[in-house]
Amino acid sequence: MASLLIVGRDQRVSVPVRACLGRRGYVTQIYTDPVAAYAPITVGLFDVVLVDIGGPGDDAWRLLGQLRSAGYSVPVIALAGPWDRTGELCRRHGADDVLGKPLRFDQLPDRVVQRLRRPATATADVAGIRLDVKARRAWVAGRQVQLTDRELALLQTMGREPGRVFGRAQLLSQVWDRVDESATNLVAVYVNALRRKLGPGVIETVRGAGYRLTAQG
Missing domain, CATH: 3.40.50.2300 (Response regulator)
Structure with missing residues (x-):
């Protein structure tokens, strides 16, 4: 999509x-x-x-x-x-x-x-991760992984500014368009799923602050 x-x-x-x-x-x-x-x-x-x-x-x-x-x-x-x-x-x-x-x-x-309908470049580089947006695929350290729509949006959001810490509430607002503080656990669920796919060291947890995407390669 x-x-x-x-x-x-x-x-x-x-x-x-x-x-x-x-x-x-x-x-x-x-x-x-x-x-x-x-x-x-x-x-x-x-x-x-x-x-x-x-x-x-x-x-x-x-x-x-x-x-x-x-x-x-x-x-x-x-x-x-x-x-x-x-x-x-x-x-x-x-x-x-x-x-x-x-x-x-x-x-x-x-x-x-x-x-x-106009031809466009399908691939992008996000913090050293090659990303095929249309097919929702990512390549990390030579491995290909398939992403869901939400995982893709989450990776894109953090990929705007690698190294920046994004709080759960901020990610909930930008990726899910929600402001319900009680739903921030949803962010943790998707971050953990994305982390498992991308491998260790790609998404770091900053205790008490949120998450950040680290540059690869």
């Missing part, structure tokens, strides 16, 4: 978009900072990127320009406001498609499908 990134600070846009695409079975993640989103996009973790354009001066414009000027061909759908000529400007900055706001959620999945 395809992996999608939603970039935007306005949760009134990003959360419903994630819910809509999640119902279609897509693995989705939200990045609120357009500047910080550049790195995980460029290592090939996502099949389609949806960028919410907040208005003139929004860092989302900078993200679009950076991706195209650097030669990255990941399909980008801009979610644009109602002001004049925004769609034209989005395409000039490198967006492949533009959806106007307020969004038509009946159109959104079809537009994603259209972008997915």
Whole structure:
């Protein structure tokens, strides 16, 4: 299943978009900072990127320009406001498609499908782990392992910043889109399952703080 990134600070846009695409079975993640989103996009973790354009001066414009000027061909759908000529400007900055706001959620999945038909690089490097996002496979120290959708999303999330400690509540929010503190044990279950597949020394437990992914090789 395809992996999608939603970039935007306005949760009134990003959360419903994630819910809509999640119902279609897509693995989705939200990045609120357009500047910080550049790195995980460029290592090939996502099949389609949806960028919410907040208005003139929004860092989302900078993200679009950076991706195209650097030669990255990941399909980008801009979610644009109602002001004049925004769609034209989005395409000039490198967006492949533009959806106007307020969004038509009946159109959104079809537009994603259209972008997915475009050939894209399937493999990515996450902290020295080779990852095939579409097939949900990873290669660690010459071994191939199969991942579930949640395990893939968990690895992608921690792989954005190898060495950074991610708390259980933070991972629950980003991977499961939940804020229920009583459900953080779910994170431990999936981390342990992922750890068994990837092998020792890949995911470390930081007592009282959370987990971190260590760079391999």
